[in-house]
Amino acid sequence: MKTIQDFKKMKSSGQKISLVTSYDFWSASIIDESSIDGVLVGDSAAMVMHGFESTVNAEIAMMCYHVNAVKKGLKNKILIADFPFLAHKKGVAELMNGIDRIMKAGAQAVKIEGAAGSLEIINGLVNSGVPVMGHLGLTPQSVNQTGGYKLQGKEKISWEKIILDAVSLQEAGAFALVLEMVPSDLARTITEKLEIPTIGIGAGLYTDGQILVLQDLLGLTKNFEPKFLRKYLNGFDLVKQALENFNGDVKMKKYPSSKESY
Numbered sequence: 001m002k003t004i005q006d007f008k009k010m011k012s013s014g015q016k017i018s019l020v021t022s023y024d025f026w027s028a029s030i031i032d033e034s035s036i037d038g039v040l041v042g043d044s045a046a047m048v049m050h051g052f053e054s055t056v057n058a059e060i061a062m063m064c065y066h067v068n069a070v071k072k073g074l075k076n077k078i079l080i081a082d083f084p085f086l087a088h089k090k091g092v093a094e095l096m097n098g099i100d101r102i103m104k105a106g107a108q109a110v111k112i113e114g115a116a117g118s119l120e121i122i123n124g125l126v127n128s129g130v131p132v133m134g135h136l137g138l139t140p141q142s143v144n145q146t147g148g149y150k151l152q153g154k155e156k157i158s159w160e161k162i163i164l165d166a167v168s169l170q171e172a173g174a175f176a177l178v179l180e181m182v183p184s185d186l187a188r189t190i191t192e193k194l195e196i197p198t199i200g201i202g203a204g205l206y207t208d209g210q211i212l213v214l215q216d217l218l219g220l221t222k223n224f225e226p227k228f229l230r231k232y233l234n235g236f237d238l239v240k241q242a243l244e245n246f247n248g249d250v251k252m253k254k255y256p257s258s259k260e261s262y
């Protein structure tokens, strides 16, 4: 199993890190047998699994439910879980309770979006033995503020702010940093500046690793075609075709055959 220390070593030796999301037992069991380096139980579960319009609807209970299921299928990979919208902004007792529940559900680390207003919290968690991954650039929990899922860091001022935030997160003790939807050159500058690994999604080739939502890389999310996404399977059409084949066989009385009957 790759640990957070291994991720740091991978950065130093120039080995790229691959992460994918998982929300359930069956996909975790497949990922567990692959060479993927680690798994994120993303709060994207709110959208992908529950059909909400944004990740704002994810909650500690929802995250624990998915972490629990993933953990059962994942024996050989690190499991990182998203800390959901505002869950770290409701006072120390609620923060610690949320972290405790997510870690006891099976997470080995948590990911917290943004830097402003969270650095002390992140530092406190790291000092309490909780590995924290940062997340900058497009932070989907702030979609109502950013006004959409857009490229971040285009203007000089936001470019510089993302760099400053990245350095602050490293200083606060984050073990890695997700950079989402930022220009490739910005991701490269941050990657070269930091000692901790950067993991990109829509951040170009120069980050220390890449992460994709499993359903996106399998082509299961119809009509989701951002420029950064490479679909490694035409999952939506393949699954639909399998369902059509089953339906056809049932209607034509071709399934089950005598071999498939008792």
Ligand code: KIV
Residues within 6 Å of the ligand: 021, 040, 041, 042, 043, 044, 045, 082, 178, 180, 201, 211, 212, 213
């Ligand atoms: O929630 C999520 O799936 C994520 C990744 C896309 C980085 O945060």
